[in-house]
Amino acid sequence: MPLYRRVFTGLFFSLFFFWTISAQAEPNIMNIDHPSKLPMTGFGSAFAVIDDVDKDGTPDYLIGAYQHRWNDNDRQGRAFVYSGRSGSLIYTIDNPAPQPDGAFGFALAAVGDLNADGVSDLLIGAFGQGEAGSALSLTLGGQE
Numbered sequence: 434m435p436l437y438r439r440v441f442t443g444l445f446f447s448l449f450f451f452w453t454i455s456a457q458a459e460p461n462i463m464n465i466d467h468p469s470k471l472p473m474t475g476f477g478s479a480f481a482v483i484d485d486v487d488k489d490g491t492p493d494y495l496i497g498a499y500q501h502r503w504n505d506n507d508r509q510g511r512a513f514v515y516s517g518r519s520g521s522l523i524y525t526i527d528n529p530a531p532q533p534d535g536a537f538g539f540a541l542a543a544v545g546d547l548n549a550d551g552v553s554d555l556l557i558g559a560f561g562q563g564e565a566g567s568a569l570s571l572t573l574g575g576q577e
Contacts, residue, residue, distance in 0.1 A: 463520040467498060468513065475500035475510070475538070483514070483543040484553040491518040495555055497538030503527065510537030512557050528559060536561040 467476040479497035486493045494517055499510040512526040528537035540558030547554045 461518070465494065465496065465515050465520050468522050468525070471501065473500060474498040474502075476513075479539060479541045481541040481543050481555075482517070483555060485517070486514055486553075487516050487518075487523050489516065489518045491516070493517045493523065495541050495543065495557075497541050497557070499536040499539040499559075501538070504531055506531055506533040506535070508534045508536055508561070510535055510539065510559060512538040512541065512555075526555075526557065528562075530562065532562065534561040535559045 465477075467474055476498040477496055478499060481495040482492050483495050484493070485491060494515045496513045496515060497510065498513065500508045501511045503509045503511055509528055509531055511528070514523045514526070515521065516523055528535050537559040538557060539560050540556075542556040544554050544556050546552060
């Protein structure tokens with residue numbers, strides 16, 4: 434193959450590749466704040482991209498705040514689900530077994546639909562839950 438044809442072919446594929454990448458999606462940069470604007474909650478220390486909870490066509494975010502004080506329990510922790518499109522709060526997930534120093538929301542993961550109910554499930558870790566700092570993993574289905 435002549436040199437000019439190889440150069441033209443390489444240039445064509447390079448331009449096509451970069452054009453298709455830029456045509457797919459523009460980055461969406463947004464600030465997501467703690468819904469109560471509380472300091473020292475550990476908000477954002479754990480973050481997971483999850484399936485589209487609010488059905489707007491964009492994956493959503495699960496954000497942990499493992500030091501969040503809730504119901505008079507220091508460092509009980511909470512987790513928040515935010516829209517990936519608008520950044521608005523969709524719902525809050527509280528520790529189902531509240532206790533001080535539970536650190537609910539320290540670790541987060543999207544794990545797909547484990548129980549086959551059609552709704553993606555989430556794992557939320559709480560390293561201070563139970564006795565002697567035993568870990569808790571919670572599997573959640575959808576919340577309406």
